[in-house]
Amino acid sequence: MDSEDYLLMLAKAKANLALSKADMKAKRARVERYRKLKAKNSLSQEQLDNAEAEYQISAFTVDLQELAFEDAQLDLQRTIIMPEADYWVTEKLIEKGDWVQKGQTLYRLENFNKLEAVVYVTENHINRIHPGQSVTIYAEALPSKTFTGEILRVGIKPEASKNSYPIDIIVNNSDGLLRSGFTVDARINVNVEQE
Template identity: 35%
Template sequence: MPKQTLFALAVASVTLLTTTPSLALELIGQFQAKEHVNLVAQVPGVIEDLRAESGDPVTRQAVLVRIHQQDFQLDLSKQQANLALAQADLELKKALYQRYQTLIKKNSLSQNELDLAHADFQAAKATALLAKISVEQAQLSLARTAIQSPITGYVTQQMVDVGSWVDEGTALYRLASIDRLIVRLYASEHELSELQVGQSMRVWSESVQDRQVIGKIARIGVELDSEAMAYPIEIDIPNPQCLFKPGMSVYGSTELAVVPVSTEKSAK
């Protein structure tokens, strides 16, 4: 009988990992200004000059509005004259009080007369101080007729015209600082699960060619935007060259996490 050799067949189990193609989530939204400022009148008067219109760029401390100054200049002159009178009266009362101090040492004056001179001197000092404060207030009011921009940015709204009467607190311009912007994107409830604060997103706009910015999600809204019917996602980005403008449409893209898919094959 011929010899038989038995061979054991080894069966190996091989696990193959496959991945799906890289996926990206793309959202759309708008650029928004990070800082808005209402420029208001600090003194009442008639608008004499406006130096910017809606859409114009402005720089910090540039004069944007002038209010008619004549009444404020006259008031300053009046207060300066009152100060001069008060200071002259103060010098007179001071000299009289010093003289009375000398006389009382010589027993040539009663204590009551000295006390009255001292009271007059103190009253004159108070009057001169009030006059000085009135001059400073008049100077401040005159300076406030030239209204400066507190920020570098753009005029988004002009609210008055030349010749308009304004009161203290009347809004003149609405300004927006755009050296930093908010990218406000909108995500559906299903897309929210793919996003988290601190996640990187690539941001670009079709209005500005060949310019992309990498930012991180700063805030994720918890309430549905009733107009967009989606949840707001906000990213803060620098905009030093002011290439992006508030209101421009913007796109944001982020890579989604890829889950490996395992399959098993048998090898003989």
């Protein structure tokens, strides 16, 4: 999305607000001058009333211009798309110049601070696995580094092609070394009394 048009509208709204404030200041000064003249009987009540009415109209115009300026700021802010902290763009689904609609997916984002790994466990070990257990992760791409994780979910039926149960693990990747799609092995820490 191009923000140039919105920057121009914001500048225009700012200039209109400044003009309105200057006009209101001049009309306020005229009202004060007319009040002094009226006190000396050098001005009619009608002229003072007209000057006060013009001042009130200019004050309302300033209020409207302030709202227009805030609206222009909001429109500009809406041209900026910022993900929550720690998210990375993994797929761009639009190109410059594309029209977008409210609710349309523009980008796919991933948080790499915590990744999800799926490992498979045979039926001989599945009864010793449960959510919350700690796991040590080894990545083929980083053979000298280990990562910590925790079991999130344990599959309730085996995957037919592997004849093993899927185990979902949340892996701490705060240093950002792991990437989506890395091949990993896992060592699940099972308490001795469970064995």
